[in-house]
Amino acid sequence: MNRLFLRFFALVMLSISVATIAIYASITIFFGDPLEEVALQQASGQILLLTEYVDQAGPNEWLTRLNKIREITHARIELIPLQMAQQKLTKTKQAQLMRGDVVMDVTAKSFYRRVDLNGERYIGSDEEVLLAQELPIDVAPVLKTELLRYIIVALCLLIPIAVWSSSHWRGLQALAKVADEFGAGHLKVRAQTSERDSIYPLAQRMNQMATRIEALLAAQKNLLHSVSHELRTPIARLEFALELLRNAAKNPQLEPRMQAMEADISELNALVSELLDLGKLDQDARLDCREFDLGKSLNNCVNSLQHVLVAHQLETDFSVDLGNVRADQRLLMRAISNLLRNAAKYANGRIWLRARKLDGNIDISLEDDGPGIPASERERVFDAFYRLDRSRDRNTGGFGLGLAIARKAIEAHGGQIIVQEGQFGGARFIISLPLQAQ
Structure with missing residues (x-):
């Protein structure tokens, strides 16, 4: 089950639930509580006995007939004070009771009805209420019927939505796969869809x-x-x-x-x-990845640039556990070479090159004691043709491409390169590389 269907499912179920509650509330406001109507029908026998048999008796026979009904019916019928009955009812039902209507209490399986509005039955009859309890009221079948109706409506809506969203999801997954492949550099890949598909225009x-x-x-x-x-x-x-x-x-x-x-x-x-x-x-950033000794390659890179670094004091510090890494040796050493050349241009006299293995990564740092790079420019120095001081670059050479090539080479290996302020005021470039090129 995909996320698209889950969202539709939640939305449809919420909509059906809200609609059900709204329908029930509307019917209750305009026509009365449907459950009370069902309860009235189920208790109609007891109500009929009271209205057609007991109420038709004269003042002297009223209590006698009520007692006879108590003997033949399973319901428990009591006389309670009017004030006590009012305390158990809501204001709306209190008004119904005062008019002489039958007031149902579905949850308690009972109903209330005033004995007499004018006190004509017997002395004090206008202050008493008939309470019939333990009535044969069972609204569970009605609720089950409504629940079954709710489930059928939900299924009739959700099954087409499931089919519809499933086709959409498969199409969107295909588009996502095409986008991933295109982003990975496969520029010839295209989405293959039918004109009947809903995502065809997209x-x-x-x-x-x-x-x-x-x-x-x-x-x-x-x-x-x-x-x-x-x-x-x-x-x-x-x-x-x-x-x-x-x-x-x-x-x-x-x-x-x-x-x-x-x-x-x-x-x-x-x-x-x-x-x-x-x-x-x-x-095309495809790599020619092979196993090679990183420490040895870094030393070879430094030795090949002795003519560039001859005027500077270079200190190297490579940990003994560097070992072998799997990467594109030529491309990686080109990045290190560009950083060394850049440091040689701006260093006053000293350069530091360090390499460590930390938490499954290789960290290479290159630092110089030159003028450094302002914090606001540290990200832009990796842009092609960007130079901090063009007048200085005319004297030192360079086109603003070395750092751009270095960053692209590092990122092609799944690593990253950042620049910070060094310990001696110059620039410190930090390279973080995975042991296995991604």
Whole structure:
């Protein structure tokens, strides 16, 4: 039984219950209590004896006839003071009693009726009330009949609702599965529904949306690759022309300018490479997961960046229980490399790299003693092309893509990366990774 049916079930049962109570209250207000009508019919024999036999007797025979009825009926008939009877009745029923009507008490299986309105039966008869008890009143069959009617109506409503909601639920589950697969990167998946299905319009709109998103992502991917590859062609021509110029021109005054041109070309090549890497992570984050020694890989990553870290004092602290992890080694080390390069740009002289195994996760922290990152900017530094200080970045290099690539690489492994204020005033990046890439 699904949640959709449960909600409909609760709503229908509540509606039927409210309707039943409202109908009963309305009938009671306008026509009297239905249960009292049933009780009056069941006690009609005793009431008839009182009205047609006892009431027809004269003042001298009234009590004699009442005693005869007491002998032949199973009901217990008593005379009680009027005041006592009024104390047991509601105001509405008190008014009925004072008019001389028969007042039923269904729960007590009894009824009240005044002996005489004017005191003509005997002295004080206008101050006494007939109380008939232990009457043959049984409203249980009526209540059972109403309950059976209630159950039949509920089933007649709930069975079609169950069938209807079940088909809806299966359709919604299919749409949810399609949405999950689409979100996981399977852009070709579409909802398969029949035109007779009630969710067909919704499924069609989801398919149209998926087609549009797929087309936009494909256009973005093609644009990124086209621009990147188109840039490589003029860059290659510039490198070739620069080499020819270097061989042809022996003027020492041109040497600094040619070195600057070579640096610009290298920067453009690096930009194209990072753009392509970022595009791959955006379009396809599938991992090539394998077992590898994390501590050894971190040491190899540090050693490969000695030319970048040569001007800084790097302290590493890897716990001995790191062991092997299952992840995409190349992608994970690319993220660590980007963080190290970023730290090398802004550190004043010292960098700390630590790795620990905690509660089934791998925690890697990288800290520097540089100027740090303001709290208001700590989330935005992971955005592509975002730089805190563009003038400083022109001196240190960079395009604002390194941290974006690092975050996407970590998130592709099911981990997360945050930045905090370090112990020495710089930035502290903390990576939390599961032992098994998700």
